[in-house]
Amino acid sequence: MxxxxxxxxxxxxxxxxxxxxxxxxxxxxxxxxxxxxxxxxxxxxxxNKRSLYEEVLQAAFEESIRDHPPDPGPDHPPEERLRAFIRSFIFRFHGEGRGSWFGRLMTREMFEPTEALDELVRRAIRPMSDLLQEMVREVGGPDLDDRAVLFCGLSVAAQCQHFFRSREVVRRIHPSLRFDRQGLEELADHILAFSLSAVANYRRADRAGGRP
Incomplete structure (x- = not known):
């Protein structure tokens, strides 16, 4: 500085x-x-302004990961690792301070992409996506094939994103839902439970021949 x-x-x-x-x-x-x-x-x-923006993206991402680590490590149970990822995702989007900029900046990039998007994907989004796929694979076990792992991982991420993108609508429809720390912890628990159940049912349907 x-x-x-x-x-x-x-x-x-x-x-x-x-x-x-x-x-x-x-x-x-x-x-x-x-x-x-x-x-x-x-x-x-x-x-120039673009280089400033790219540094903002990188700084926001790094700070968000420091504030809300997405992985406690491979020595932890798969379910615990997945919850840490979900919690990190939610808090990085809904939190306060510079770390929370990343969620808002990333959402804007999805709808109004700039030349920074490719680098953002390479340095931040793809590594997080790969980590999520790894966690889903651990939770699903050997019965879950690559395509199922991909779609299950995308579904976990979509749940986390929904509550951020639709936050103001959700608040108006369901005012009892809270987005403070306690409410976000509750949301992380729900998304984990829903996702674990979905992956388990996915495995059962696959073994029974109910999934193409």
Whole structure:
């Protein structure tokens, strides 16, 4: 970090603004105003707005993983590992602070992709996807083939994403649901239980010839 903290302030301001407005709508002038920095400072520290954005994505991802580790390690039971992944996913999307920017930035990339998406997939999304597939395979055991592992993993991720993308609708339809820490822990427990049951039924249907 520079002596006066300008670089860090630019990263924080860019994360706050871009996660709320999107990359294209956010302007360098607005980011610099929030950071209390000269407009030329973006060029000096990052080269351009796109490079600033890429560093914001990387910083947000790294901080989100530090705050909410997705894997306690291979020496833990498969179900415990899967819950840790689900919990990390949920808290990284619903949490507060810089780590929570990643979920919002990633969601924006899905709907308004930029040139940063390929690098985001390579450095962050694909490794998380591979880890989830590994966990599902451990839970499912040898009876679960590669295609089933793929779809079950995608279904776990889709459940986690749904409660973030539809959060405001869910709140209005089911106001008793909470998105504070306790509510998110409850949600992680539910998604785990639902997913474990689904994988178990998938195995039984496969053995019985009920799945193509």
């Amino acid at each position: 520079t002596q006066d903290g300008t670089r860090e302030r630019l990263l924080r301001a860019a994360g706050e603004i871009i996660s709320r407005k999107g990359f294209r709508a956010a302007t360098v002038r607005e980011i610099c105003a929030r950071a209390k920095a000269n407009v030329a400072s973006v060029k000096y520290h990052f080269g």
